[in-house]
Amino acid sequence: MADVTVKELADVVKISVDRLLSQMKEAGLPQTAAEQTVSDEQKQTLLSFLKKSHGESAEAPKKITLKRKATTTLKTGQGGKKAVTIEVRKKRTYVKREEVDNSAEKARLEEEARLAAEREAAAKAAAEKVAAEKAAAEKAAADKAAKPAAPSADKPKAVASKKEPAKKPAEEDVAQKRAEAEVAAKRQEEGAGRKKGKTDKKRERDDDSRFMDRDNSGNRGNRKAKVKLKGGNRRASKQANEHAFTKPTAPVTKDIELPEAITVGDLAQKMAVKAGEVIKELMKMGVMATINQTLDQDTATLVVEEMGHKVSKLISDNALEEAVTDSVSYDGEETTRAPVVTVMGHVDHGKTSLLDYIRKSRVVSGEAGGITQHIGAYHVDTDHGMVSFLDTPGHAAFTSMRARGAQSTDVVILVVAADDGVMPQTEEAVQHAKAAGVPIVVAVNKMDKETADPDRVKNELSARDVIPEDWGGDVPFIPVSAHTGQGINELLEAVLLQAELLELKAHFDGPAQGVVVESRLDKGRGPVATLLVQNGMLNKGDIVLAGTCYGRARALLDENGKQTEGAGPSIPVEILGLNGTPDAGDNFMVVESEKKAREVAEFRETKLKEQVQQRQQAAKLDALFNNMAEGEVSSLNVVLKADVRGSLEAIIASLQKLATDEVKVNVVSSGVGGITETDTTLAVASGAVVFGFNVRADNAAKKVVEANDVDMRYYSVIYDLIDDVKQAMAGLLAPELREEIVGVAEVRDVFKSPKFGQIAGCMVIDGTVYRNKKIRVLRENVVVYEGELESLRRFKDDVQDVRQGIECGIGVKNYQDVRPGDQIEVFDVREVARTL
Structure with missing residues (x-):
């Protein structure tokens, strides 16, 4: 870290320069001016001083304890009416790794010292036992040799020959005892070695020596061979259980293939790293992302390169479609x-x-x-x-x-x-x-x-x-x-002269390409699409991909309904066999296999759904902000079915143009074909009206309409449909409120009443004053109060209205500042229906 001045350091820690200089002076640092530099060592000295002054230790904590409490509710009893609160508390202590390692090493050393002491005590006890047994044997031999009181002088050789055999068994016993003591000590040492965790190789050597020491039957070589075989099998099984992974000694660089859009989790998986590492790298770049967030190709490329990997290939989302499109090629020259x-x-x-x-x-x-x-x-x-x-x-x-x-x-x-x-x-x-x-x-x-x-x-x-x-x-x-x-x-x-000037040419051989002119759903034949061939030759039996629809051309029909075997450039033809009704204006092409056509169609449909969802989400957000700013917008929900796709799109566009700031048309569902039970059920759920343009409802749909009183209408001319929708939308418009002045009374004098307070003696100068309508008090033609009447009397009688030219007494509710010369204006608010 580079040296900084006192002023820069003060800006970083967000304190004043004077305060920082005073702290540095207390810490014993030499800086006295804002322009002087501060080194890294001086920063650490200052930090240690500040920690110490705040009662904190400069050293890192050795141990930390975390506590966690979780509270849940368990419902018991019949119907779950009784609730029992369960509280689970957890406590976990984490110790610094160095402390753990030191304690483990200390425990190991203590265990080794204890085992050594045990071995030494066992060896000492065995030696003492051997010495005691030796002394007892010598004493017994001496006692046995001293039993004859007077040995004969003429037989010294015999006595000597008798003492020799008596001494030999005692020495053999001592030697045998010594050997047994050594074996016992060695076994105890072996047990201690197993507790300490000796390796397999050490155990094999110990087993070898044990078998060799205790083998007195002449089969020493065989037992040794068996021990070696046993150890070899153990080593072989150990090698078989080991996996082949070896820890890399250098960073591994991967070649990554990136699509146009990839999530953070998928990118981390491709680089064999944790998603958190990718998120950290994105945060360094100023991008805040989650594991499920989608990154574009450029951002993903920067992340891959920053993490030390290489981008081997950029994959386009339209690779599948481009592969099918590029596969269409034509040979030969174009003809007119x-x-x-x-x-x-x-x-x-x-x-x-x-x-x-x-x-x-x-x-x-x-x-x-x-x-x-x-x-x-x-x-x-x-x-x-x-x-x-x-x-x-x-x-x-x-x-x-x-x-x-x-x-x-x-x-x-x-x-x-x-x-x-x-x-x-x-x-x-x-x-x-x-x-x-x-x-x-x-x-x-x-x-x-x-x-x-x-x-x-x-x-x-x-x-x-x-x-x-x-x-x-x-x-x-x-x-x-x-x-x-x-x-x-x-x-x-x-027309033909203009065509000659354009020099219109096309290939008459090869797979057909063109545009969808129209499509409809025929009850007997299924989806029927009108195609205009622009290049190549469309034959019966070809696999056609049109927009999000595909299928094999089961039949080709000309404009007169007659079957034909093929259609060349500039020839319109109807095709049967598609799995749906493509949109008018979609491009179509002939592909090699039905599998490729299905893959491309599914890809287009998925992409189309994503685009629709994005538009819907944007529309929802826009509607949310508009509602917040302008108030809620009324909408007329419509379920629309038409006979052909072109009419359907045109009607939807016309309905959307009728939208205003207060009311709009919301097409809940639309499609080509007759009105089905699903359409009417959706209309019931969404409170929509059902429009059928040149189509009719089946029996199941009619039953749903009758049972739920759904508004369903049939049209064959678009004028009538648009006019009816205009009238329905006008009914959703909020009525216009208009005020109408119905009477004006002039205050002539003011009286005090113990029951009502101030009572204004008035003369009705215009219209009629009603008791149950709203009023305004005008003073010099300026509104000073708006409210309602508390009382309206003619002499001592309460009346409901007083006409022009008649005197009356008026009590204004919650207002006690009525003065002579004021005017009391009575008005009525009426609702007037609006039209588009």
């Missing part, structure tokens, strides 16, 4: 394809009628209310070549559908009625086409009418930056009539 044309325009300007004339069919008659509410996709073989058409609805509610149609098309035909001119949806169609960068061909329709004015259309579109070719612009204007067929050939020629 047919243009995809989107027909746009205002409602009832003749878009579908124009296409009806082109493909010689009656499409309008099949639409509810005479308007198109789905995206129609079909291709037409004309004399000038094949053209694929997308017919988008013209109503404002289907703005998102028209935008999606513009993004998947090559040329836009903008249909404008010659007798009606440019309308709001016409302007929106122009904006969508320009945003998508798609060329426009204007079809001025209804030229067969007497009121047709094509110059008006040109003038109005020129103001929107759509300049006709004959005015120096680049947009062809073709006068047409859907009834007489006027200008149809010229319109197709203009």
